[in-house]
Amino acid sequence: MSARGRFLLDRRAFLGEPAGGLAAIALASLARADAVVPYRPLIRPGEPASARPALFTPKANRALVIFCSGALSHLDSFDYKPELIRLDGQPMPGASGLVTFQGEQGALTRSPWDFRPRGQSGKMVSDLLPNLASMADEFCFLHGMTAKSNTHGPAENQMSTGFTLDGFPGMGCWVSYALGSPSRDLPAFVAIPDPRGGPQVGSNHWNSAFLPAMFQGVAFNAAKPLPHLAAPAGLNPMADRKSREYLRLLERKALARNPGDSELEARVASYEMAGRMQVAAAEAADLSRESAGTLRMYGADQADPVRAGFARNCILARRLLERGTRFVQLFNGAYAMGEGVGNWDGHKTLVKQYSVHAPILDQPAAALLADLKRTGLLDDTVVALVTEFGRMPTFQKEASGRDHNPAGFTVLLAGAGIRRGHSHGATDPFGHKAVEGVTTIYDLHATLLHLLGIDHERLSVYHNGIERRLTDVHGHVITGALA
């Protein structure tokens, strides 16, 4: 046998494949390191936002991500640590002189909120968020989560875009790029900012970055409607209508002069959708037809404008999901006011700060989940309650709060395809570092995309020399969290 022939055979043996077609294909794929075939959604110019099939049969047809800005402490909410209670006030073993984000660490400190068993599963959850705690049987708790950055900005970026740097498309943009929207009249991706303001990295969460602008999330909430939805005040409805009719005439003539111009067709389509969106988005954001009972259930009747405001945002989220919006990102917490004031960044006075923030999140978010379950939407909606990273089991030196901790935190999953009443992964006995079933934000993204029928390794777009993915070059579906 010739050297070349022997070599080919050796390679087949090396690949562990029978000689023949498969081995040959494997060889061909060796020719490129990025052998995964990128998935290119088929986007029709006239209907760029219309629904597209998933790569495989999805468990979930839509997604809701509740983002708790400022880093919600896993140790005071969902991650029960008896050792932390036992060693309260003692230095953390093996951590002397530990310097974290804001500086030196003091002693281990148990949560000021008691934990007790909840639901059928008996899951230990604290009293910080009693309404969410009562729904423990709905959740899969990912206790082994880790983040790459211990700074809010980069970490928020990573949780929503997969990258710690600025300039990458939000998760909802990727989903809207891949799947479009079942609704012809509403944006595929809506971001609902907190009544107190935007998250730390603002529109990074929903910017389309290098994806086309049509996949960018549209930000509005119950108090601040979608921009430019209503015709200008100075134009009466008749003038508005006639002016748009005349525009249609101009566009029809432009099309006649330039037959087959797909960009012109796309513009005509975009004005038609804008017209429908004006009606549909206004209707979706109009909560006046919601019953008094519903408003009460969510807490929208609260006197505190922030609590009522977040409750109204939760109702808006449900209305959008009902009406076919593919991806809703609901924000809890804002950063403009600074550390811990309007968000979960409890460095200095944990009890004081969380006592304010917890009731804002708890009742409305729990009501939203219950409502989704009641209406059956939860059967094909995947829900994630996320935050940028965890907090330390110690209090900061000379303070009564916890510093940043990207080495371990908790994410909650619920809804379509999720293993209910289950906990996946664990932190060490103090809740400092994830040690079991360790998962990354890449894994979380891979899992959410998987539930939506998307292979995270194939959903990519070419940008400056590389096929960019939501999961960069990482990520594994967290099968242990799936039903």
Added chain:
Amino acid sequence: MSRSNEEKKHPPAGTSAVSILHLILLLLPGEPPPAVMARCVSCHGPAKQRGGLRLDSDSRALAGGDSGAALVPGKPADSAILRRVASAGNDRMPPSGSPLNPVEIKELTGWVSGLKPGAATGDSRPHWAFSTPVRAKPPGTTNPAQSANPVDAFIRGRLAAAGLEPSPPADKATLLRRLHLDLTGLPPSPAETEAFIRDPDPKAWEKRVDRLLASPRHAERWARHWLDTVRFAESHGFEMNQARPNAWPYRDWVIRSLLEDKPYDRFVMEQIAGDRLGAPEATGFLVGGPWDQVKSPDPALTAQQRADELADMAGTLGSAFLGLTLGCARCHGHKFDPITQADYHAITAALAGTRHGETALPASAAESPRLEAIRKERLAIEASVAPLESRLRPPVTHALNTEPLGPVMARFARMSITASSGAQPCIDEFEVIDQAGNNAARGARVSVSGTLPGIAIHQAVHLTDGRYGNDHSWIGNERDSGWLMVDLGKVVQVHEARWSRDRGGEERVFTDRVPTAYSIETSADGSDWKRVAGSANRLPKGRKVLSPKPGPPLSEAETARLVEAAAKLAELDAMEKKLTGGAKAYAGTFAEPGPLRRFHRGDPTQPREEVPPGTIRGLGQGGPFPPGLPEPERRLALARWIASPSNPLTARVIVNRLWQHHFGEGIVATPSDFGRNGAAPSHPELLDWLACELVANNWSPRSIHRLIVTSATYRQAGAMRPEAMTKDAGNRMLWRFAPRRLEAEAIRDGILAACGNLDLAMYGPGFDLFEPNSNYVKVYTPRKTFGPPQWRRMVYQAKPRMQLDDIFGAFDCPDAGQIAPRRSRSITPLQALALLNSPFMEQQAGIMADRLHREAADDGARVDLLFRLVNGRLPDAEEKSGALALVADAGLPALCRAVLNSSEWLFIR
């Protein structure tokens, strides 16, 4: 719909048997022997790259791994790979399983002996973009009536080969509108259009071309294209995203450079080393990217932040000038291009003296040489004292100051202050750290020289109360002097003293009254004192050392030299301030950096060997710089290597960018990736010809613009032709001028121009489209009302990073988080809503209606004028009757709104 993905080549989903065979045959010549494939590739191959090394092709093996070269081609005896497989130690390869047998070792030896040095990566054929451009002769044309422009000869050569005809010229009105929008981003006025149509001069087109190319409007329009390419923005990004109020001088420098048709090689060099070339603001390029303002005492985070800064600088430099995805080689050898991790680090080493900051600007060009002389003198002084300064500790700070003490056994510690930054000294906490890392002075008895009378928050007891901040501090009763002493109660081993004037924790942080000259002494018995620390070995305020090198304490003579240098530097600062009037630019600030180490897998907590500064080996005349090159010279050397005719990429990359913005698509469709993973050029010979032409014309960009827009190819009609569509739907061969949607800036500027509101004031600080606020994390609330201050061209918007304009941001405006060398051009309902309903559009439609009322006598004339202003033509009968009916029913503003929303207005065609 965007085109950003259409032209890219991807591995086909269903590869035919023929092409698989072809691939296998291609692979074989560059393949390592079976021993390597069988024993090494499971860890050093496509699936895993232990140590960053791949051995599954000759070229990848030659590229080496994280720890450098795995083998020396032709020299098995010098090759690490052969040493490692034969090793008896625990570095033997493979680490598990049986060692290689003699037959396998022989195979390996034979392979390394037969290897030749060459292109490091990918297949063995040289990649087109890495060899010097060759000036091809434009193909001969058979039809003598055709244009003599060489651009046309290349384009038509390829069209003819494909059996395609070019399109006929577009009509004159369309052409003039195309030229104006393309070159200046503004529509022609009706008068300009009419004059052009009537101009009988056969050189009428060339006359317009030259006039527009020399116009400031052209410089403004094309500056925006460059600013996209280099991720320019006027805020820091990241979570706080505070404004960079002095970033605009870089934007102005770009506009000025284009206006004077600065040679492109000079344009490149000033951006890398403008501080040495009389254009300090041009180095705003280096630091134009995001900068994380949130700092932390966590050293891993700090190292990561600095590594990210350098990666942004090197990555942007590579993509903007070289069309190389240099950032891919940060953590491992580039997967496609001949860039090793060492090359990446050599370039970051050349840039490592660069920091984000502000630099003084000359008030006028005349003062520039004097300013330059001051800078040179300052650098010389700084260089002469750098070895001394590197032995000093950082300057005192209002925040935490740490004083290593020995360790020493002590019961008492005292601090004696002999100077402060103003008034009576203030300290909020004094700590003494024991062996266990605890503060032994917490709650300790404290005595002081005296206390400023009558202020409860400034008492001596606060010195050891464990609370930080001005509200819990001590202030002495004498200007510039005082002492404090703590009694630890018993003798303990102490390691460190810590003190601060205001360590934060309160709303306001105070930076005054900081002790600047002091000594710290300890005593075991309260009578026998030993000086253990002090300010003598600390740098003066404002100085910093990038690479502290511990050394012996300074001698008296050395201290005197430092004092003298500090006085001279202060004098130079004062002279500089006088020359500049205090004007500043956000630009690079430079200092001699310490040695730069390669970060294993890009991880700054895993530094490995030192990498000397240099350029990319094997590209042009790249390689390490001569040893010992100081800071500014390194950047100059890097700049010269890029801006050299022998660099195969620089000229090609820029002419392609120019081409792209004229035609909507580059000859290479991936303008910042000319590597193997980028798109292949549609007209390689034309690209090379243009690159050679640029260099031959003294790098004049204008000469290339002129060649392109005077070609018949550029002047073709834009109409679709079904028979051509079947052969080349993407118009890669340029059988027509493909229409395209205008960019956000051109839409906004054009609306303002047509309505008669555009303010053409050039340069200086930009206008803000957001409401002002001064939150910790800046909040960008879009403006709801607009007036003349916001009616300048959009290139003068103070552009925040990651925050798009409320109205025009929807039109694919880049957010400057990443480079945007090629915008997508999407069409969305949000664009429609913004143009139909935004307050800006309502206002402009009203102003347009006023203008029509003013300038035309009746509705018929007003409709005509509107069409001429917006579309450069008169309405046809149907458009006119419809318009008149609309005006009668709903008024003139409703008509203006409709026409300003029309596709004809929003497209270059």
